[in-house]
Amino acid sequence: MLDDVRILAWGARHAIRLGATLLERAGAQVTFGEARPRDISAYDVIVVSSDMSPANERSAIAELKAAGTHIVCDITATGPQGARACMRGTDAQIQAISGLMDTTGFAHGEPVRIGVPFTEISAALYASAAIAAAVRVKRSRGIVQNIDVTLFGCAASALTTFLPTAFAQGTVGRVGNRHPACAPWNAYATRDGWILICTSTEEQWRKIKEVACVPQLGDPRFATLRERVVNVDELDALIETWTATLTTAECSLLCERIGLAAGPIVSVAGLSGEPNFRMRHADAAMQIDTQGIDSDTYRRVPIFNTSRLTDDTCATPHASPESAAHVPHAGPLAGIKVVEIGQYTTAPLVGKHLAALGAEVVKVEPPDGEVARSWTPGQAGTSYFFALNNTDKQTIALDLKQEADRAHLSAMLADADVLVENLRPGALAKLGFDRDTLGKINPRLIYCSISGFGIASAYPGRPAFDTVIQAMSGLMDLTRSAGEPVKLGVSGADILGGQAALLAIVACLADPARHDGTFVEISMQDVAAWCALFASGNREGQGIAVACIDGHVWLESDEHVDAASLAAHAQQARCSGETRASAVAALAKAGISAVPVARVHELIEDGDFLADVLSVARDACGAFWPVIKVPYRLSRTPARVRAVPGAPTRALAGRFAALAV
Template identity: 40%
Template structure:
């Protein structure tokens, strides 16, 4: 089920046709908010559900009564309804955070993907940059915007005053680069690698008799198991024995694997690989998703006709939950200039991306975040490139947190964990499903320890899953959600170059936790959120379901790079090969065609408007190291943003236990 308390007192007026605006409105409508929007074309049905369509005149009248105004001030089709009451919340979704930058308001998602480096990282070594047909940047921004509105609602409940904030599509999109920006500090230049992994082989898409299979093998042990499954135990030793050997001979290894997969059906491949504990999945088309077993199990797709992805927010009350006698009061702090989550304590047991990203954004909204790490530290803490043993990737994903070192297998450390849980408002983790229960902290135990706890577990396929125990890498989730079907290179389904499923899973976790805190404020009861990355990734694709065409675009090769234009134009494409990107952009402007250069990671890193003064700021930590940290995306007018602080050494919080 989804959230049980409808937020019907949240009344939203949606102004304009930007995809991020409409998707944000739909997220709130699925939570039970009343959302009013302008009458729109049938093709926008995916973002018109659960809303009331009004004429412009009726919408203007409703705007004066609404509690939330959602618009895009940089678009030509934006309807201007200025806030008329001090308790209104105003969210302005724009392309560029700098209001001085003009002319980008009508940019499409393909142009956004070009500008944030996603296009340059997507495709193969021999292909041009590739665009995903799903509106990735718009959808991620919608999640951030909806999260900002829920955070502002909490602030409004505390002191009766609304908040306004502007959120940038480009800045939200740049947050996908947490895995890649660190490479600049290790003097590495990432290349488009298709479905391959630069440090793990075999890791690729392979043809089966009736479709495509995605396989992720990361270690020599995995290779040994795969050799056994393929009946090629002779390959466990010799030329392919070690990972470094396989990386050097990746073409030959892939040929061996595909010779085996091509002899079987997709289902036969997956069954045999799964039985061996290897991460694998079918590469699903959008049509396949209607009958995909896990999505059916979780009720992710609405029924026919016009099937569409439904809410990814699956919640439940534990059977052992003890309700609080009455709804909790408004947030403790009512200062008008206090961040919305001031006074909230978050416990995170996170690794890599999803849970760490969600908890980081809670910290940037003012929450106290205590990150539980094992004695050896979180797995990515020492990932290179690093400074003094601490990795850039880890630091960028764990801003404004305090590290608490606990071994949850030891009774004394379990006692410390219990004490933290008793004082916490939120617990978020992305452990393998069932891990906490095996340590003695199942949902019933958590509810008994703290009836008001809002608990979010993020996993690849969910706690309630048709695939219990199946490993889930970002690449596998992209394959099984339709994202790769929407990102083809010469007909081959291809993953997006960044970890889009991981990052979006984290943003969805942020949204679900803010909704959970609001439900707790109203009911006094905690809840458990079962968030599956597959559900979230499928949600990203909904704009192109049921025959809806993706946004048109063309990738044009220039002298020194590429330009993406928002419609194919043979004349410009024919001239571009002899022109610079700047000259091609000028041609497009003269022809009235929106266009953007495909920026490389190196160009983005060298742009002081991005790193230094923009989405990423440089911060000197207590250790004397200079760290690139993402600036808070949700910055509210009249409230100073949180001061950015890199996470400190392992176990720094233990003195406070």
């Protein structure tokens, strides 16, 4: 992967430290230094955070960028341009100004800081993938370039479930642990804890009614999904009369037996006793049991695993020429061919970024198209959500239960470099595409499987939604509103799982010595638990959200100021009677760091968001779509977001069609 790549991690941000761990996992030799070493020539890549550096170091970083002798990756809060240029923002402050914080929490409560440094983690993942892409370019084309990654851009990129409402000029609100379009879907109290239960179909609703044996659930108010969403308060209260009679384990077992996505809300300390975590990470579980969680416990949990695609050592690898790689200004992955079989967020996010980096990506959809296409809001029959997650792809509709369509997929895979999917574990094998078969079709294929609990799992048959993974990984335990666990407003487990897959795939593609096929396994629970363990062992400073007349402001402390003191300062500044802007100014005079908590729909009028994050793409009919730029900038081979796919075709001209842009 990144073997023989020498990296200097030189900076104060969490993203630098986390990125170093990720790059080591990908095979790089990483040195962590607080100060610039004397011999810079010993390194290929230098990772910095210039906004956190003193003036003399910022000058040295600028000189390194200008010299063009090293790949320099600069991770900052907001980047060097715009109204917030060079803001030394903390993770929580970026959560606030990006709208991320306002999506987390209950409708009746305050905005909630995500309990892990989400923007720092996201920046570390994206930066590591961008570094791998830059290494590939240097190895194949001799081009050395700089990379800029912003926490603000990473936060905004995570808002794909909320931005569609803003695009349609709607107001985005917090939903707690509920789903805005499905019910029942919530965290429910049990006799000894909490359980997260998610239903999305009428069949699942019928099953939960049968096992709950609560007569009132047969009321006409709950007869349809729409009526259940409208009457969700009454529905949730009735569901909890059932869950409260059971232990969490009993309720989880019942739900698994009837095929519902459900799981307990596990504490971070309780991860060592969570069956799937303990099975997959016995070493980490033992340390938690015997020594507790320290600042390095997270390093014992790998966020991706790679192995040979097959055990067949006699396979004859075929060449996969990348003729487009030498086109001037071509993306880092020009010439790479990708097949994506995915839906919703995880695999589509991977395919979107591979396409932005220059790969040809063909998305395989079911005969009627991906379900998310029809979500509202959108335009011309396609949802904004689908458009945001599937830019720059060719799409094809295949019924993989039909022999002819499986043959078509097989022909595509024979020419592909990468296959990425987020089907239920074993689903692709049942269709005739197990690892051995894939290895025979294409001995050099990189096959990436993303699932909730991994291939080797204590829950081989359990369905997994993002919210369930958040519950079972410690993320919800760390994210609380008035003491009650609450999920991240964004699809955090899905997004982080997709980012881990992106890094692993690009790192594989950066390896010039790769001959055999590679199997990449991503467990979303692994990735989310890695984040939770890091946050638990590396605590952040305290902060509070305070109400103003037009929203909230986020107050943050250093180690000498506790939450009670912050609240007293907010009262003295009379924040409740001030606008956010006035409150921030008043608190600044008192020496208290505060930023406004932005609402998602307000981003559409935010100059920095419009300049640095939002872009416009076109579909095949020439219509314009709002889309999101990638949050990493490669200076000489940039990633580009250009086109929104039309309806899936039934056949492609050849195995891979040229991207229509």
